[in-house]
Amino acid sequence: MIYNLLRPLLFMLDAEKVHTLTLDALGLLKKASLLPSCAIQCAPVHIMGLDFPNPVGLAAGLDKNGAYIDALASLGFGFIEVGTVTPRPQAGNPRPRLFRIPRAKAIINRMGFNNAGVDKLIENVQQSGYRGILGINIGKNADTPLQNAVDDYLIGLRKVYPYASYVTVNISSPNTKQLRQLQNEIELEQLLSALKTEQTRLSDQHGRYTPLAVKIAPDLEPEQIAAIASLLLKHRMDAVIATNTTIARYGTEHLPYGDEQGGLSGAPLTVRSNAVIRQLADHLQQAIPIIGAGGIMSAPDAQAKIDAGASLVQVYSGLIYRGPNLVTETVSLLCARSTDNG
Structure with missing residues (x-):
C-alpha cells in the first residue's frame, strides 16, 4: 500500500536514481529490523538438485552487485538472482540508460552490464546473512572480443562457483555488443562445452555441484530455439531461463521513450516470452527445467x-x-x- 502511494512521486524522478534510492531505503528498513527475514514457504519446487521454498524469484539486473541481498530476501522470494557480473568492473553505457513507459507498463534499459566486478560481488555475498537459494548471473566484459568470450565466462564461473546455489550464463542481453551471437549454434557449442567441463572440475575441487543455467533471448526464430534446446540437452545443462529483454517494441514505438535503444521488458514482453517457453517445453520434454521470466505483471x-x-x-x-x-x-x-492440483 505504501509503495502504491509513493509510486507516482517516484515515477516523476530519474529512473536510475530512483532505482538506487529505493534499494537504499529497503536496505535501511532491513537494518532497522522493520522487515521480515525469510521466504514465504508455499508450493515448494525441487529442481536442479535444489529445494526452492516457493517458485517466485527475483530476476538478475535489479541487484547487480549483490549489495541488497538481505533486504530483497525480506520481500518473500523463493530465490534471488544477482548480477549480471563481469570479471572486471565496468561503468556500462552512458546515461540516461533506463526509461519507464508507464502507459505500456514497460521499461527500456541499455545499462550495459554496469557492475563493480566479480570480486566485489563475492565480497557482498560473503557479508550477506542470506542462506536461501542464490543465483549468480555472469557475463563478459564489453571490451573482451567475442572470440575470447569463453575466457570471461570461465573466470566468472570459477570465482562465483563456491558462493552460488546456481550460476546463470547470460548470453542474451542486447546491451553488450555482439553478445547475442553467443546464441548461435557454433559459438554456443563451444561455450557450453567449456563451461560443462569446468563445472565438472570445480565440482571435484569444491566437493559440491553448482548447477548451470543459460538465459536466452525472446527474439529467436523457432529453428534457433530448437538448436539451442538440442545443445542444452547435449551438454546436460541444468536449467534454461526464458527470457531476457527484447529488441522488438511491440507497439511502444509511439509512446514517450518508446523508441529508445535497449532491451524492452514489462507487459509488452509477456506473450512473446510465453511463446518461447512453450517451444522450449516441447523440445526439452521436462528433461531440463525452465525458469520463466519476462512480462510478469500479475499473479495470473x-x-x-x-x-x-x-x-x-x-x-x-x-x-x-x-x-x-x-x-x-x-x-x-x-x-x-498447487494445492488444487495436488
Missing part, C-alpha cells in the same frame, strides 16, 4: 508461465510497477493452484 501472468512449461518464475519490471505486493500475490496464487 506467472501462472501462465507455469502453464506454458516453466517450473519457476522470476520477476523484475513487474516489481517496479506493482511493488512488493506482486511477490505475495503471486506466491499465494501459485500455492493455491
Whole structure:
C-alpha cells in the first residue's frame, strides 16, 4: 500500500536514481529490523538438485552487485538472482540508460552490464546473512572480443562457483555488443562445452555441484530455439531461463521513450516470452527445467508461465510497477493452484 502511494512521486524522478534510492531505503528498513527475514514457504519446487521454498524469484539486473541481498530476501522470494557480473568492473553505457513507459507498463534499459566486478560481488555475498537459494548471473566484459568470450565466462564461473546455489550464463542481453551471437549454434557449442567441463572440475575441487543455467533471448526464430534446446540437452545443462529483454517494441514505438535503444521488458514482453517457453517445453520434454521470466505483471501472468512449461518464475519490471505486493500475490496464487492440483 505504501509503495502504491509513493509510486507516482517516484515515477516523476530519474529512473536510475530512483532505482538506487529505493534499494537504499529497503536496505535501511532491513537494518532497522522493520522487515521480515525469510521466504514465504508455499508450493515448494525441487529442481536442479535444489529445494526452492516457493517458485517466485527475483530476476538478475535489479541487484547487480549483490549489495541488497538481505533486504530483497525480506520481500518473500523463493530465490534471488544477482548480477549480471563481469570479471572486471565496468561503468556500462552512458546515461540516461533506463526509461519507464508507464502507459505500456514497460521499461527500456541499455545499462550495459554496469557492475563493480566479480570480486566485489563475492565480497557482498560473503557479508550477506542470506542462506536461501542464490543465483549468480555472469557475463563478459564489453571490451573482451567475442572470440575470447569463453575466457570471461570461465573466470566468472570459477570465482562465483563456491558462493552460488546456481550460476546463470547470460548470453542474451542486447546491451553488450555482439553478445547475442553467443546464441548461435557454433559459438554456443563451444561455450557450453567449456563451461560443462569446468563445472565438472570445480565440482571435484569444491566437493559440491553448482548447477548451470543459460538465459536466452525472446527474439529467436523457432529453428534457433530448437538448436539451442538440442545443445542444452547435449551438454546436460541444468536449467534454461526464458527470457531476457527484447529488441522488438511491440507497439511502444509511439509512446514517450518508446523508441529508445535497449532491451524492452514489462507487459509488452509477456506473450512473446510465453511463446518461447512453450517451444522450449516441447523440445526439452521436462528433461531440463525452465525458469520463466519476462512480462510478469500479475499473479495470473506467472501462472501462465507455469502453464506454458516453466517450473519457476522470476520477476523484475513487474516489481517496479506493482511493488512488493506482486511477490505475495503471486506466491499465494501459485500455492493455491498447487494445492488444487495436488
